Amino acid sequence: MWTQVAVITPEDFAPRITAYAAEFSNLKFSTYLYRNPMECGTLVEQIQECDVLLFAGPLPYFFGTKALAKRSKPSVYIPSDEYTLTLNLGYILLNRNEGLRALSVDTPKKAYLEQAVAEWQLDSSGWSVTDYSQIIEEDGAPFDPERIIRFHLENYESGRSNLVLTSVDYVYERLRAQGVPCINMIVPEKSIRETVAKAAHYGQLLISENAQIAVGLAAINQWEQEEGGLDAGIMLQQMLLELGKETDASIQQLGLDQFILYGTRGSIERMTDRFSRMPVVGKMEHLFGVTVSMGFGFGMTAKEAEAHARIGLFHARKQAGSSAFLVTNEKEVIGPLGTGTKAYRLKSEDRELLRVSEQTGVSVATLSKLSGFVKLRRDNRFTATDLAEYLQLSRRSAERIVKKLMTHRFVESVGEEQPYQQGRPRAVYRINF
Template identity: 30%
Template sequence: MLTRIAVLGSATFIERLRSFEHELPSIRLDYYTYNIPSDAKDIIPTIKPCDAVFFSGSFPFTYAKDSIAKLPIPTFYLKQDENAIMTTLLSLSLTNPTAVHKLSIDLVHPEGVKNVLEDIGLTNQTPFLMKIDTSFDLEEIVAFHTILQKNGATLLAITSIHAVYQRLRDNGLSVIRMIDPKSSIIKAIEDTKSLALLFKSQSAKIAVGYIQTNIESSISEEKVKQIAASIQANTVKEADNLYTLFSTQGDVQEALNNNFITSWMNSSLAVKMAFGYGKTVLEATQNARDALSYATDNTAYLLTDSKELLGPYPYSNKQVRLKNVEPQFVQIAKETTLSPANLSKVIQFSRSRKSTEFTAYDLEVYLQVSRRTTERILKKLADHGYAQIIGEEMTYQQGRPRAIYELNFPIYN
């Protein structure tokens, strides 16, 4: 089966890719041409059904980020690496020999040029470099090369952006494009294909869901059919107040991403929902059952096959790990006897804050648990040196001051 990939690039890039697309078996490329990188964001809504989207560089990819977030398929872009710099300089030495210090170069990672020159023993020569990103207007990049060349500081411009190349050329300046090696382009397209196949594989995995109401009430068969249809699920009635749904991870994930959960809930009927992912039906069923234990009225939770708990939907999709795999976190959980879920919640709490300092009340509000439970968690962390009291605050006139805490272990793993 062919993997269909949408390619967004300049006319020159697409023309070059067409010349060797026959070397990409089992891949069908659909081409979309832009004049300037920022056009990519407007092209995304016009893309026809495909398995993945490939961008010719980081610029169009970054410009289209907001549109990409709405895509239900994976995206990839060609990264400009030191091979591109080496290939460009080698080609230049054969076709238009120019002293390195007489070059002006714009690129995303200018440090790559310095690394290449160091590798080939030209550390005593430095070109004029401009680090570019999407905050730059194309006119700024054009001006960078133009001023240097007109002042005689440089003899040749090397640009990473086709639109800049065209402008400089139209203005009568000496310019060449950065060359992306054929091997790098082929590898990037093949990586995009692998990403698409992996995405399909993950989306096709089994997902099991539960719909549960209070014993005193029951959800209508029509409502269950509506929910099942939205995720293309088969349903089994377990009891008057419990239904099981069998679907795929892709369908469930799309429903959650698009906030279908809001339409599933009915304020006049207390409904709990849960979903579980797994490599087998048994694993997915167990994960759904575990997720259901966290659900409260008119909320839903999802437990993935890697034991990541997401929810409560539709109010939040905060992620909590119910399994520790980082050795350091395993050690902390073991020493403090905190559950993986509670430790993960504390870590997520700390990551979400602008300040490293917090009170027991701050943590209590975030965890949505009792003060006693919060203080028990903090005591366990403090007793083993993973949290410490660094001060006190008194924001009210009576009572005891609140202790101010700070965590004492890395949270960014």
């Protein structure tokens, strides 16, 4: 099977990547071109069908990150690291009359350059160096192409540098247009090939993953033995059969109000629009006033997939109204499918979560949900009401969880908030794990 790779790259660099189409015969490339890496978020949103995204460097990957989160597709990027800088310093030393005495450099991270300098045993005391390490470290220097251009121009015009080495195509074009001696960072062929090979590997994994066995269970919750209830069962069956035809899945009836679906992970991904929605459940509620619960499960065997589907159905039935949940072969619970979809793990190999669970008696699944809750927020502060709404528990249940964690100092009180003029203030907490 083919793996469709979307390549996000500057125009002049694209042929170096797509040249590997002959070597990796299972790959098909489609190119999406940018001039400024800050455009890449918009560019990613324009990509139609692809299996893997390949970025020409860490910068376009960084600016495409937010859009990537919506696509749920594997992605890779060609690194700009110590190896790249070592190669470029060697090239300048051997091929440029300016030499290495007065160099102006921009790099994703200064530590990369320091390591390359140590490899060559060079004297870099006369160099001017800036980085944009925020793309690697959250509290690092932000990327601003205009700042980098000014940095190099000031160094050159003041005589502090006689040659610029830049890792940003846009900066290279601007400096060249102003007559500044400049080298665009040479990307090693080895790095390109290894990244393309990684994209091919992800493609094969995706094909294997999509072939996993999938089982779905659907049940009408508000079943009535009246004529309307019978109509609802028939309509649900028809809707599921239509979905089955579209996605190569088979449907069997277990009872008047229950159905089982057999397919692959790929078919369920298509059916749920990449696990983001399940339109059948909403239609049934609108047409017949009945609520429908659905659970999907993946596994390496039909038995494992059905067991996971029953877990999904259990979670769906705990919701108010119609809903659908999905449980992967790694026991990750995704749902309810639709607005506000969340994901957490029923099991964990995270030693810290296991330690917290053992000491507090709070389940790993709940701690996993709590961890996901914190990651969604801009800061690590919340109230019991915030937590109750996210976990879909009563406020009292959320307060009990907080109390258990506070007893062992995994949560601490950091203040209060008064959202309304009347009533008691709410305690504000912070997680320490």
